[in-house]
Amino acid sequence: MKLTVWTYEGPPHVGAMRVATAMKGLHYVLHAPQGDTYADLLFTMIERRNHRPPVTYTTFQARDLGSDTAQLFQDACRDAYDRFKPEAIIVGASCTAELIQDDPGGMAETMGLPVPVIALELPSYQRKENFGADETFFQIVRHLARPVAKTDRITCNLIGPTALGYRHRDDIEELTGLLSDMGIDVNVCAPMGATPSDITRLGAAHFNVLMYPETGESACRWMERDLGLPFTKTVPIGVGATRDFIAEVAAITGLPAKVDESRLRLPWYSASVDSTYLTGKRVFVFGDGTHVKAAARIARDEMGFEVVGLGCYNREMARDIRALAKDFGLTALITEDYLEVEAAIEALAPEMILGTQMERHIGKRLGIPCAVISAPVHVQDFPARYSPQMGFEGANVIFDTWVHPLVMGLEEHLLHMFREDFEFHDAAGASHHGGKAVPAPEVDDLPIVAANNDAPTPQGGEVIWLSDAERELKKIPFFVRGKARRNTETFAQQKGLQEISIDTLYEAKAHYAR
């Protein structure tokens, strides 16, 4: 048993729902107890879908337990077919149904439904949401895709976008345009928008674009082996990665790497002098493996940040992320425990976090700016406006998204510069206008021992802050104060000092100057 409050991923049947909801003409019959329908609202609320997910739940109750549940499942299957007339059905069990061992796959296959019935084995007590999506899509492809004649023009499939995917909707559009610039059409985009009959035509493409390894890699590997379709290995998030992706596609197809860069603005924005203050910003990167990999490269090579920590929550990507961390001279944090992530962030005291919804809240708690780069996300990250992550427009979006919280930081800095001013001080609040002015509190002697919420004193650190040093520390803008505190304490420990005076603070500042 593991004590949990936040979960980065849902159970695997939610992954299967993400595939079913992304597709059209497919229906999912899920053997599950009453209550599991809660997952519908992820799609209708967070993604704001205007239809119910194509999922029929058996919703068995306590009184149904026993031999009854098998009959319930078969009835649900038949009703679903009669009502929705899908081109294919997927069937599976949720965590509770897995325990009662009704074998939905076996039962559905014996019913003689006139459409393909694809059974899913999703081990709920070992695997999670992303695995569920990847495995479901793989099974659908394996059951339905067959070798077919190639299209005359060079075409590709877009593989991996699902419902509830972070920016999947706009990534598809951006990539479709990019490939079109190169003279490549999209044969099928799947699972998003595809029907089961579209799946049978996957083999007509010349190659596959693997957009999201988390949800499409198994299918791509199978198609490579059984349909002879090569697939791209670079995920085009960031300027460098997009150019690498274009080169990779050119190599696969023999077409020239001709694309329109006229609307790409990240390189100039990043080179312009206004961005100089971004240099060496210490960032912590966490999320799903794919987005972390892309974000780390952008952070270092395209924004000029220093990546001080990185990791992912999905074990499937652990090997990749460990290799990446090594490349950055770091140790990867592979965990699904947000408390570990929080501890790592506290210890590193970065100036910015690139993460998920969870890290956004950790950042809020620690007073560190944060930009969201990966699922799990909330309703605000399914925006109405066009906001891809992939391709050149994606790079523009990423530049704005990451810089915004930092510009806010600069505003704060200016306010802090005027902190001695009678109007601007910590207790003044957001505005001093409209008669809300609060006089600055009298500065009295601060307690001598470091009892401050900016950052925790490191474990075993017996160093004591003298009150004038503590006061001086307070003058440093909040968004670098944590780092200054940590550096000073490390410096003092290295020097074997018991106390930190103003001199120690500035000695440390000189020591770490860059």
Next chain:
Amino acid sequence: MTVARPLPTTTGCRETPVLKQRGQREVFCGLTGIIWLHRKMQDAFFLVIGSRTCAHLLQSAAGVMIFAEPRFGTAILEETDLAGMADAQDELDSVVAKLLSRRPDIKQLFLVGSCPSEVIKLDLARAAERMTQTYAPHVRVLNFSGSGIETTFTQGEDACLASMVPVLPTSTARELMLVGALPDVVEQQAIGLLTQMGIGPIRVLPAPRAADQFGVGENTVFALTQPFLGDTHAALERRGARHIAAPFPFGEEGTTAWLAAIAHEFGVSQEVFDRVTAAPRDRARRAVAQASESLRGKSVFFFPDSQLEIPLARFLTRECGMTAIEVGAPYIHQNIVGPDLDLLVEGPVLSEGQDVDLQLDRCRAARPDLTVCGLGLANPLEAEGMTTKWAIELVFTPVHFYEQAGDLAGLFSRPMRRRDLLKLEAAE
């Protein structure tokens, strides 16, 4: 003072046959009750023993609340726990030991059963007993089931409160107990009104803290503030307490009837009752009249969700001038919502349980002006051109008693006003 509009006369719906259907149910499980219960019981922790699905449900239902260090969590069952039963009990002990050492402020711990823990027959009752002995007197450990196979949405609160009744001390005092978790502001209004009539002492179940314990016995009388408390009702009667039957305190009429039933039990004179209630009654009537303008003459359709549907339909039909087409509830406890059924304007189909696809067919055919439903159905129905009010808000928002009567009508009228306001169609 506004002139009171005469309320519709009705022979009620007590005898109306109830449509019972079995099929897919689009409802929450009882675990969701934890999300409001933990706010109400300030020193309690709710530990769900379940799967990743349960944790994911709580996270989805709690929304941003999940980030506020909430006093609930899930012990997620892993493969090894499913292999051998003795093992699972040891695992649970160590999870609880770790939890309680991290949260020394916790005085009551609820082990909450889920579908997976029920199906593998993990004996949480015995675990609770064992842990109560281990952690006495500092922490009391109780157990109830919030599983989907046994409970629907608000029934989770019922199961929780029912688990507390047997361990209440025995008392012979004549006391009034208000049963059901209400927002603090609403609870204080209710206690204030009753106190002004000279009724007391008043106890509230659940009490905000374990230390605020009170007794129960043959002289206890209790009033339910929520309609979904069937098991708690039964558990209290087993302890000898007596129920004061009344319509539920929604709207001016419901609140007055609820207060009147209690006043009658305690022998409060009509004169005192009128003196205490006249001003807030008048306020409530005016607020409802104003907020319900756009509801008058409109039809409403209720999908089952919380068991609040029948009392709310009574409020909407009598005080807001709506017509009910269908009133669906997950369960109908005739002896608890009976007084509301007596007042409900006759006409609607009463349905218990659900086959969601068939019910959607009925709803589409009826084209109600307003559909009250869960979040899984709301946006899809809006996309079909229907106006919806999502039901969960009715459980979280203060809606009971006089001062909230206008707000309650407002919750239903706002979606209709919005539909009239938005001009999004392209020019022809």
